[in-house]
Amino acid sequence: MTNPLFDTVRHTPDAASLWDGSHKIPWNDPAFSARILREHLSQDHHLASRKSSVIEAQCAWIASRCLSGGPASILDLGCGPGLYSRLLAGDANYYIGLDFSPASIGYAQDTFGAPGKAEFRLADVAEADFGGPFELAMMLYGELNVFPPEVCQRILAKAHAALAPGGRLLIERQRFGAVRKSGQEPRSRTRADNGGLFSDRAYVCLTENHWFDAESVALQCFHVLAQGDAEPVTYRSTTRAWTGDEMEGLLRQAGFADVAHHDDWPVPDNGLALVSATK
Ligand SMILES: C[S@@+](CC[C@H](N)C(=O)[O-])C[C@H]1O[C@@H](n2cnc3c(N)ncnc32)[C@H](O)[C@@H]1O
Missing domain, CATH: 3.40.50.150 (Vaccinia Virus protein VP39)
Structure with a gap:
């Protein structure tokens, strides 16, 4: 049986798309x-x-x-x-x-x-x-x-x-060093049994970090699979050092x-x- 969270295609995003409009957690939603x-x-x-x-x-x-x-x-x-x-x-x-x-x-x-x-x-x-x-x-x-x-x-x-x-x-x-360090952190996984920042429902979140040296940018990708959903939703947080x-x-x-x-x-x-x- 496939696991939609771990089967999410995880590739390093293209540097050209770092600031493409979906670069930020939707604070305004x-x-x-x-x-x-x-x-x-x-x-x-x-x-x-x-x-x-x-x-x-x-x-x-x-x-x-x-x-x-x-x-x-x-x-x-x-x-x-x-x-x-x-x-x-x-x-x-x-x-x-x-x-x-x-x-x-x-x-x-x-x-x-x-x-x-x-x-x-x-x-x-x-x-x-x-x-x-x-x-x-x-x-x-x-x-x-x-x-x-x-x-x-x-x-x-x-x-x-x-x-x-x-x-x-x-x-x-x-x-600068703090931003770079955040982009170099290993992947991590959290679960929120009572909901949390990413959903009111229970969810698991796989966090992947990337550091773009030439652009001095750290990118965090949060792949969130909420209870009842078939596919994870990915949120991004992009930070310029x-x-x-x-x-x-x-x-x-x-x-x-x-x-x-x-x-x-x-x-x-x-x-x-x-x-x-x-x-
Ligand atoms: C890290 S919080 C800090 C909030 C506040 N300065 C404090 O320290 O308590 C960042 C804030 O910036 C707001 N924010 C992010 N992007 C914004 C934008 N483009 N226009 C207005 N507010 C924005 C978020 O909604 C959030 O409230």
Whole structure:
């Protein structure tokens, strides 16, 4: 008898198709986004969003290093369920979060939305007009790395345009070595007897990792076979590894100056690093 999961054709994807549109987990699919929201809010792990203790430490860092000069408008790109707004929005600061996950934006609006203080918009950051002017813009938790290089450049250029003169941009990037390591991990298999991220039904997931050296890209393929399905569904997560110098180049190309790397940014592991830049 054949096993549809293990009979799935598993070949290294073609480098030319790395950014072909299906390169990303569908964070914006309504059902998927509802399942991801559970992971964002969980205090059992750091997936999707970090645990509250880390978010609190990062907000304290942002407040002391970037918001000390009085009232500020803050733009959070890929804000998820708005967990940073709880600490950054308020009487002094106006916060706007953009995300294309409907469940996350719905949760953020219901939980943290406050007219004139914290607002959340369902929007694709690759396409949306960011508005402005803002004193601070940020994209955290390595999200910039999962966009194709030309879209990274577009997002950075739009962030630059949305900032007030002297405004700051914070990018929490995935370190090059951490991305490469993720692409070189051996294949693994998990089962979710009560459902999980990929389905509400029980499923098994075969994860295959690939590293594309010439493109500096890690590709994860998740082959998911849910109970009752005859064939597995494959999801992909594609991550571009940027060195610190390359990230600095992207920022300068977008018009930023004063690029700085911050070793004191509080992160639970050293796979991520913070870089800031000024308009
Ligand atoms: C790793 S999560 C981080 C969420 C949040 N910054 C945090 O740390 O709690 C990345 C977020 O980016 C959002 N995202 C990914 N691609 C996006 C896009 N093209 N436009 C808007 N949001 C996007 C996802 O929906 C998700 O909420």
